[in-house]
Amino acid sequence: MKRKNNWMAIVLALVLVAGLTVGFLLLGQGNRGNTAVTPAAASAFSTQEVTAAATTAAQQPQQINLATPSDAVELADPPHVDLSRFNSNMAFATLMNMAVDTGPYIGQTVKMRGLYYSVTFQETGDVMHLLYVGDEAACCGIGLEFRLTGNPKHPEDYPPEYSIVEVTGIFGTFQFGDQTYPYLTANDFVMVEEPTDLYQRRGG
């Protein structure tokens, strides 16, 4: 009937907690939340915030080579991955996974639907074109860059800002710093009928 059990219990608890913390750390979990996938770090659905994010990004010095081949690319039909038919949650989740684990998708034909917006880099004058895909609640989103072949001019040959378009292109990646970023090489885009309500759900 000794009381030393209390101390043993407390020591055991401390050891357990320390071990678990170390375990969690070693296995690298943590850092939840939005990972910025493009330099523009677009993450909000309101046009205001998209613009703000675009402006912030444009002020950072960039060395990305935004050139695309002038020749058209050959696309598989039907596309290997068709995100345009997914509901927002799945489209967002799939895109997130593709951006993190790019390997299996390089060279594949991907079709996606999203909100078009552009980012202009002040120093170089280059323009980056992106499709923004958000989840159902519009609380998280990811922007995927696309590059059109055939030397199109901005803004004439591109969709109106913040309109909903579909782009089918070949999935590729480029390095910037120590991060790998994905982009699509596409021949053209398709305007989807513009919904009056930006928050309208797309069916799955």
Place this chain on the structure above:
Amino acid sequence: MTNAWQTLTYYFEFPFVRYALVVGIAVALCTSLLGVVLVLKRFSYIGDGLSHIAFGAIALATALKISNNMLLVVPITAAFAILLLMGGQRAQIKGDAAIAVLSVSSLAIGYLLLNAFPSSTNISGDVCTTLFGATSILTLTMQEVWMSLGLSTAVLLIFVFLYHRIFSVTFDEDFATATGTSARAYNLLLAVVIAVVVVLAMNLVGTLLITALLIFPALSAMRVFRSFRGVTICAAVLSVVCALLGIVLSILAGTPVGATIVIANLACFLLFSILGLVTTRRFA
């Protein structure tokens, strides 16, 4: 119907969907087993309290610019779990007010910290993800998958091998202590395990909905089954089925994963309540 099946089989080709299901099952299993113990100890709301504390810890880690927030989250959550549970049954009255105070304060402080020290341009997105877990189960990294599976297996093994002791300590703490089973040590172990499971389950349903994962399967099972073993097994099975159903439905219909799982659990609870009323004598 076939269209849904085709969509589903297409979705299953993506590895992240398979991982979501596997982790969902693992986490659902752990939370339901633990939940049985929590409900019977009258600590149903502790999962909620702890998840809010974990949220606060995540916010604190973000504010302090700590790169890996688990360094703070696990110890803090475990510490509070120990604090809240160690009083045993006698501290219950104090415990319920303590949970309320800690829970709400953590939420408020956490949200304030995130606003004051934002780490990304989308605070509300981060908050939304942490609170409701809209799509986080679909965007797990491989490390997170292994982590979840490993910890779930550990929790399951603990529960299986310490089953009789857990029963004794939950049923009658005084008797257990008096006859040589240290209830204090098991309460301690329980507190740490709960902290771990809460942190794991945050990925699945977000912090606001964890209580559902913990208590709904246990409550449903208790409506029909009358032995501890029956309740435990039923709760585990129910939880896994509802998690599976919830995930599949949510990816088909585009609804948030966490809420769909909770609604599946709710439906089961209602069904089992009716069953319980109708078959009162069957398992008594």
Place this chain on the structure above:
Amino acid sequence: MNILSCENLTLGYEGRPVVTGLNFAVGEGQYLCIVGENGSGKTTLMRAILGLQSPMQGQIITHDGLKKEEIGYLPQQTLAQRDFPASVYEVVQSGCLNKSGRRPFYNKQQKARAREAMARLGITEFAKKCYRNLSGGQQQRVLLARALCAADRVLLLDEPASGLDPAITEELYSLIRALNQEGMTILMISHDLRAAARDASHILHLANRQLFFGEKEAYLNTDIGRLYALLEATA
């Protein structure tokens, strides 16, 4: 020989003593009945002996290698919650836990022991029933069966007959008497002085202090003993 002794024991809660100056020893095979009015410190003493409470002063010493794993305990109120889903068998079986050592599951002997305890208490037919659906007397028998599973050498009972009707109470007492005759040391808190007078070997009378400790015959001859017997008889 003694298996338990208390020396200059003071017990209390939050700095306030409930019972002071306890000095007694219990020998193996004895039947000690602890009597006194409500609030005199009987349950506090039993909880302290069981290690559920620390002494404020003094000590409780176990002798002859008595371990917690050899003790059985029947608590006063059923601590089982209203909604607790447990079958009678599961409850009784949990008494055998202290014999498990490090083993995770019960072996054949423990299962047999649980079945024997149930048979002895006449509750085998309820084995699969839910504990909370039983009547008070049946529940008491289940808890006693559990205590039997746990008890090898000492059995502590806190008012085992409270709330039970006379017939069941008699059965209970005769069972406890039989156990004592088989060599089990009994420590029982009781209000029932007639049963104590009949079965006990020693009496401990508490009134927030030790009023009397000694053999039963001596007690019945003291003033306190006679007065208490009179009060109990007229109550």
